[in-house]
Amino acid sequence: MSAISNVAVVTGAAQGIGRRTAEVLAAAGFAVVLADRQAPRATREAIERAGGSAVEAIGDLTGADAVRALDAVVRSRFGRIDVLVNNAGISLIRPAADTTVEDLRRVLEVNLVVPFMLAATFGPLMVQQRTGSIVNIASIAGLFAVADRAAYNASKHALIGVTRTLAAEWGGYGVRCNAVCPGWVKTEMDAADQTSGNYRDSDIINRVPMGRFASPDDIAQAILFLSRSATSGFINGQTLVVDGGWTADATWESLRLQHRPPA
Numbered sequence: 001m002s003a004i005s006n007v008a009v010v011t012g013a014a015q016g017i018g019r020r021t022a023e024v025l026a027a028a029g030f031a032v033v034l035a036d037r038q039a040p041r042a043t044r045e046a047i048e049r050a051g052g053s054a055v056e057a058i059g060d061l062t063g064a065d066a067v068r069a070l071d072a073v074v075r076s077r078f079g080r081i082d083v084l085v086n087n088a089g090i091s092l093i094r095p096a097a098d099t100t101v102e103d104l105r106r107v108l109e110v111n112l113v114v115p116f117m118l119a120a121t122f123g124p125l126m127v128q129q130r131t132g133s134i135v136n137i138a139s140i141a142g143l144f145a146v147a148d149r150a151a152y153n154a155s156k157h158a159l160i161g162v163t164r165t166l167a168a169e170w171g172g173y174g175v176r177c178n179a180v181c182p183g184w185v186k187t188e189m190d191a192a193d194q195t196s197g198n199y200r201d202s203d204i205i206n207r208v209p210m211g212r213f214a215s216p217d218d219i220a221q222a223i224l225f226l227s228r229s230a231t232s233g234f235i236n237g238q239t240l241v242v243d244g245g246w247t248a249d250a251t252w253e254s255l256r257l258q259h260r261p262p263a
Contacts, residue, residue: 007078008227009033009070009122011061011114012088014040016187017137020216021085021223026052028224031078033057035070036088061088061114071121080129081122083227086115087137089155091189093198096150104151111155116162119177123166127173134177135226136163137219140243142181148198156181160239167237176236178226183243186213206253209245211260218242 008025012018013034022032022043031053034040037060047054057073059066074081089111092103115136126132141149142156159179166177184190184204190213194200205211222242226232241247249256 006030006082007033007074007080008083008085009035009057009074009081009118010085010087011035011118013043014038015043016189017182017185017216017219018085018087019043019046021087021220022054023047023050023052024217024220024224025083025085025227026050026054028228030083030227031055033070033074033077035059035061037061061118062109064117067114067117067121070118074122075125081125082129082132084118084122084126084132084134085137085223085227086118086134086159088114089137091149091193092151093148093193093196094151095148099150104154107151107155108158111152112158112162115159119162119166123170123175126175127170130174131229132175133227133229133232134163134166134175135223136160136177136179137223138163138179138181138239140181140183140241140247142179143239143241143247163239164237171236176226176229176232178232178235178237179239180219180222180226181239181241181243182214182219183208183241183246184213185216185219187216206257207246208243209249209251209256209259212244214242214244 008030010022013022014036026032026047033055035057044054057070092107138159139156141153142160163177163179
């Protein structure tokens with residue numbers, strides 16, 4: 001375990017990608033602030049058992065009071081922030097014609113407005129420090145369309161646009177902003193989405209050249225890479241796609257499966 005030298009804030013830290021990201025950052029020596037609507041107790045305990053440092057910050061970040069409270073925790077406990085991981089998000093599987101304005105606003109609020117608010121809160125501190133990394137968790141749905149996900153697609157496309165804008169505005173101060181675009185990840189969100197009957201494991205596995213879902217650790221390791229200046233110090237305004245080759249492959253399914261090893 002490395003000595004703590006940097007501070008990271010991870011949203012959606014109670015489960016899935018957020019939990020694994022917090023664990024990976026803590027193992028790399030970051031003190032991690034665990035932000036979530038539900039208590040991220042299990043994440044904190046796992047980090048502490050491994051010898052790391054973590055602080056819980058519970059609150060609904062769609063509210064300005066919770067954002068101010070998170071800011072207060074970071075400033076009072078550490079006085080600095082080196083990495084902001086905007087991971088928390090929600091999905092919505094619904095045909096566009098059945099998606100209401102209220103649906104759209106709810107998804108945009110969580111997936112776009114909250115990351116922007118947090119960047120606007122912590123970015124100026126990073127600018128003052130002349131160093132920092134913001135990692136926004138977008139999606140391959142922010143690069144291409146996925147049917148029945150108009151609101152989700154819109155939120156992730158817009159998040160990539162914000163990522164590039166912040167990179168342009170703050171890069172001169174040593175503050176980098178990048179996005180990670182996962183493909184399908186085996187998490188609690190995937191399990192909930194599959195209850196709709198919209199897709200099955202085989203739909204994803206047969207589509208991905210590597211023949212599997214991403215794991216939370218696959219995404220967390222990409223986030224760690226973008227978090228550290230030693231590994232990504234001149235990478236700014238980019239989208240790092242972690243999808244097992246999904247977006248690179250235009251092959252039809254029967255041909256793709258011919259290129260798999262025998263079962």
